[in-house]
Amino acid sequence: MDRLTNTIRPYAWGSPTAIPGLLGVQPTGEPQAELWMGAHPGAPSRLDRGAGETTLADVIAADPERELGAAAVARFGPRLPFLFKILAAGAPLSLQVHPDLEQARAGYAEEERLGIPADAPHRNYKDPNHKPEMVCAITAFEGLCGFRPPREAAALLDGLKVDSLTPYVDLLRAHPEDAALREMLTAVLTADRAETARTVAEAAAAAERLGGPYTPYATLAHHFPGDPGVIAAMLLNHVKLQPGEAMFLGAGVPHAYLDGLGVELLANSDNVLRAGLTPKHVDVPELLRIVRFDPGDPALLRPEDGDEEVYDTPTDEFRLSRLALAPGAAPHRLPAGAPQILLCTAGRPTAGELALAPGESVFVPAGESVELSGPGTVFRATVVL
Numbered sequence: 001m002d003r004l005t006n007t008i009r010p011y012a013w014g015s016p017t018a019i020p021g022l023l024g025v026q027p028t029g030e031p032q033a034e035l036w037m038g039a040h041p042g043a044p045s046r047l048d049r050g051a052g053e054t055t056l057a058d059v060i061a062a063d064p065e066r067e068l069g070a071a072a073v074a075r076f077g078p079r080l081p082f083l084f085k086i087l088a089a090g091a092p093l094s095l096q097v098h099p100d101l102e103q104a105r106a107g108y109a110e111e112e113r114l115g116i117p118a119d120a121p122h123r124n125y126k127d128p129n130h131k132p133e134m135v136c137a138i139t140a141f142e143g144l145c146g147f148r149p150p151r152e153a154a155a156l157l158d159g160l161k162v163d164s165l166t167p168y169v170d171l172l173r174a175h176p177e178d179a180a181l182r183e184m185l186t187a188v189l190t191a192d193r194a195e196t197a198r199t200v201a202e203a204a205a206a207a208e209r210l211g212g213p214y215t216p217y218a219t220l221a222h223h224f225p226g227d228p229g230v231i232a233a234m235l236l237n238h239v240k241l242q243p244g245e246a247m248f249l250g251a252g253v254p255h256a257y258l259d260g261l262g263v264e265l266l267a268n269s270d271n272v273l274r275a276g277l278t279p280k281h282v283d284v285p286e287l288l289r290i291v292r293f294d295p296g297d298p299a300l301l302r303p304e305d306g307d308e309e310v311y312d313t314p315t316d317e318f319r320l321s322r323l324a325l326a327p328g329a330a331p332h333r334l335p336a337g338a339p340q341i342l343l344c345t346a347g348r349p350t351a352g353e354l355a356l357a358p359g360e361s362v363f364v365p366a367g368e369s370v371e372l373s374g375p376g377t378v379f380r381a382t383v384v385l
Contacts, residue, residue, distance in 0.1 A: 001354065002048075002049065003047065003354055003361075004056070004360075004362060005046040005053070006036055006046075006361065007035070008032050009032075009033050010030055011033035012091070013090060013092065013093050014089070015088040016028070016030060016031050018088035019086060019261075020032060022086065022138070022261065022358050024357065024358065032088060033089075034086065036085055038056065038082065038084050039080040040057075040268055041057060056080070057079075060079065060080060064078035066367065067339060067366065068365075069337060069338055069339065071385045072338055072366060072383055076383065079268065080339060081268055082266065082317050082318035082383065084361075085264040085266075086138075086261070087135065087261070087264045089261075092223055092259070093277070094229070094272075095232060095233055095236075095255070095277045095278075096254070096255065096256065096272050096275060097255070097272075098132070098269070098271055098272060099125070101251075103289075104127070105128045108125040108126075111124065111125050121280065121281050122281045122283070124273055124283055124286055126269075127269050127270055129269040130251055130267055132249065132250050133265065133266030134320060135241075135262045136264075136322070136379070137261075139260050140241070140242060140243070141245075141260030141261070142238070142239065142240055142257075142258040142259045143256060144216075144233055144238060144254075144258065145247050145249060145298035145299070146236060146295075147235055147254070147293065148235060148237050148295060150172040150184070153172050156213065157234055159214075168184055168187060171183045178293040181235065181295065185232055185288070186284075188231050189228055189284045190284060199231065200225070200227065201226065204222070207221065213238070216238055216258060217233060220233055220258075220277060224276070224277045229275060229278070230276070230277070232275055233277070235254075236254055237298045239298050239300070241262070244303065247300050248311075248313045252292030253299075254291060265320045265381050266318070267315065303322055307323070308323050309322045309324070315384075318382070321380045322380070323379075324377055325373060325376050325378065331373045333370070334369060334370050334372065334380065335369050336367055339364070339365065339366050340370075340380060341361055341363055341364070341380075341381045342364065342379070343379045343381070344357060344359070344360050344361070344378055345377050346377040347375045347377060348376055349374050349375065351364075351371075351378070352370050356376070356378070
């Protein structure tokens with residue numbers, strides 16, 4: 001078992017205080033958006049087994065079966081299939097979707113065939129993998145996830161009383177629902193940008209005046225004035241998670257994180273197609289091909305009861321669970337057989353002989369079991385075999 005040293009990513013949307021507050025350190029004044037735990041090549045965790053510091057990615061590459069286990073290597077290949085994060089949103093993230101595995105493989109192969117550089121700003125597929133993900137709230141957490149029923153979205157837009165939104169309202173009241181959503185999103189993202197900017201400004205002023213359910217969209221317009229993503233966001237379910245609640249984001253589901261501190265667990269991929277709320281490239285035709293226009297309730301998760309509270313999702317690349325370790329309780333043994341990363345978010349628990357403080361984490365190779373003792377809260381990231 002190895003204590004990890006992890007990189008904090010300073011993306012502009014990050015909260016300057018949430019991660020420092022969890023770690024118990026002074027803020028730098030700069031945004032601190034994500035703390036990465038894993039073997040992603042962009043910022044792999046570091047560890048020291050007595051011969052000097054190295055990366056978790058290099059340790060795994062040197063002996064994948066020892067670190068990940070033969071079953072995980074056979075199932076997912078010789079790499080850690082997930083990335084674990086602490087995410088601290090101080091401002092909204094982009095509105096985006098992720099491809100499924102077949103779409104990612106085909107898209108990556110095509111962009112490789114075309115010779116598009118991996119770092120090109122207009123490249124969509126950085127790797128041939130899908131990117132299911134989930135976020136679990138540490139504090140109150142707000143996001144957007146999946147499409148509302150079109151008539152509900154129409155009522156929300158109509159309530160702003162902005163004349164230039166009327167054609168969109170009429171589109172949403174058409175049937176069938178998936179066609180209405182597709183036509184509406186297409187119309188918003190392909191409209192004249194100057195006209196859209198005026199519509200967004202009027203809608204933002206109305207949302208600011210009305211408040212209540214319109215407040216999130218006034219906030220979006222403040223951060224992204226004139227962006228068509230502000231109107232597109234009103235098509236989505238607005239989600240408020242309480243600590244311990246989570247949401248799962250499958251392929252093709254449009255989403256955006258708005259505010260709050262949480263743990264995020266995702267398949268190890270960088271494939272993102274953006275729909276708005278960003279200055280970055282928006283590939284509208286490819287986005288519309290990937291988006292699943294299925295309205296309904298967001299995929300909210302509450303953990304299954306037990307000593308280890310499991311958040312059940314339909315993906316095998318990762319599994320998240322939470323252990324609330326009471327003072328004086330018997331140690332909880334986690335079995336060997338799969339790679340694990342353990343993250344403390346509260347208290348002062350111990351993992352084996354290693355004491356953990358909030359924000360600290362350890363990597364447990366597949367061949368090792370580990371005992372956890374309280375008091376404290378530990379999130380466990382592993383795979384499903």
